Amino acid sequence: MNITALTRNRLLLPGLVALMAGLAVACPGPTPTPTTTTTSTTTASTTTTTIDPNCGAYTPTNVALSSSTASAGGGINVSGTSEPGKLVVITLRSVATGSVVNPNTTATVQPNGTWTTPLTLPGSLAAGDWDVLATAQGCTAQASAQLTIVP
Numbered sequence: 001m002n003i004t005a006l007t008r009n010r011l012l013l014p015g016l017v018a019l020m021a022g023l024a025v026a027c028p029g030p031t032p033t034p035t036t037t038t039t040s041t042t043t044a045s046t047t048t049t050t051i052d053p054n055c056g057a058y059t060p061t062n063v064a065l066s067s068s069t070a071s072a073g074g075g076i077n078v079s080g081t082s083e084p085g086k087l088v089v090i091t092l093r094s095v096a097t098g099s100v101v102n103p104n105t106t107a108t109v110q111p112n113g114t115w116t117t118p119l120t121l122p123g124s125l126a127a128g129d130w131d132v133l134a135t136a137q138g139c140t141a142q143a144s145a146q147l148t149i150v151p
Helices: 001-024
Strands: 060-066 069-073 077-083 087-094 098-109 115-122 128-136 140-151
Touching: 060 128, 069 077, 077 128, 077 140, 087 115, 098 115
Parallel strands: 069 140
Antiparallel strands: 060 077, 077 115, 087 098, 087 128, 128 140
């Protein structure tokens, strides 16, 4: 290069630098897209119902009485079906008042699924309609048959 070219370039160089600077500002390239990260946590709702292994499907069924009427202090036979080997608890509930009497009567379900037990009726039972309730021991679901206590 000679002096004339350097001089000429000295005059052109500032313009070229200004032009290049303008391009750098004016044309930065594609604008970066801001990124947003969203984290979504979904909690699965789980309901666990624990059924006492003594209760599953052990509610007695087909509760039957040897007589639908009896006297306080008398007795009847109560029978039904349930899961073999389970213990069935018999109680009495007044239809009129809802009061419960426990005559401390139980029956063990036989291998064929049936049970039967004599039920001694307390002498203090009021005349009227009573439900004879059969419940698998330790469970709350009941089956019933109606009994009328006569004077």
